Amino acid sequence: MWLRLPTSVSEAQEFLAAGAVPIGGASLVWATWQRDGFPEQAMSLREVPEANVVGRGTLGAAVVLSRIGDGVPEVLRAAAATVGTGAVRRTATVGGNIVGSSLRCLLPAALALDARATVLEPDRVYETDLAEIVAKRPLLLDLKWDEPSVSGYRKLAGEAGGPPPFVVAAAVHADAGAEGGRRLRVAVRDGYEVLSESAPCQAAPEDTVAALRRTDLGALDPLAWAAVSDQVTEVLTRPSTG
Known part of the structure; x- marks a missing residue:
């Protein structure tokens, strides 16, 4: 197997066109390849600058x-x-987690940030929403978002051998069209399902929680809803930190 390490977006596109199979940190595909056979060519974006950015409003897929x-x-x-x-965290990548993993641990956080995804194809680079990323599993180049004023994350304890632990991610964004000028975005992972909703931030946190209760999040089981309510209240009542 040839491992291709492009150093630019255009070079990565050339390797894709030649049939190279994209990988992240290979933490998810290695066992499958050992069982089913290795591809002739694999490609990592770890040398592509755009895929390695960690900065304000941007996170590279590699x-x-x-x-x-x-x-x-x-x-x-x-x-x-x-x-x-x-x-695991020293080898697993952002792109591998969001696109290649069934757990998608970063997806609720990205949804709470209302992140947009940049996709790399052999003949184009384009921006899309996270729904397309989940549905089509393309090659992710990076994530971009507008910085929130405050955000938070909570993961409940899970049972060994049981379903993935419940997680809730929340972030407050400026929104000129929302009452009070701020909007709360919340995303949860319930089992293997990920659900996101939003509501205008009210003057009292409990009113924002009540507005969220009227969305599809209100159908969560009592323990999960309590985690959502607690996390939202905590985020809304502390100083803005980003």
Whole structure:
């Protein structure tokens, strides 16, 4: 197997056109390849600058989870910090987690940030929403978002051998069209399903929680809803930190 390491977007497109199979940190595909056989060509974006950015409003798809630190909102930092072990976080990438993993641990955080995805294809680079990323699993180049004023993340304890733990991600964004000029975006992972909703931020946190209760999030089981309510209230009642 040839491992292609392009150093530019155009070179990555050439390798894609030649049939190279994209990989992230290979933490998800290695066992499958050992069982089913290796492709003739694989390609990593770890040398492509656009895929390695960690900065304000941008996160590259080739960034390993252990690199996600103070340069990104709290909701995304906390989500990355809860993925697997330290060894996993040093090899697993943003793109592999969101596109290649069935758990998609970073997806709720990205949805709460209302992130947009840049996709790389052999003949074009384009921006799309996260719904397309989940449905079509294209090659992710990066994520971009507008910085929230405050955000937070909570992961409940899970049972060994049971379904994935419930998680809730929340972020407050400026929104001139919303009452009070701010909008709360919330995303949860319930089992393997991910659900996101939003509501204008009310003067009292409990009123914002009540508005969310009238969305599809209100159908969550009592324990999960309590986690959503607690996390939303906590985010809305602390100072803006980003």
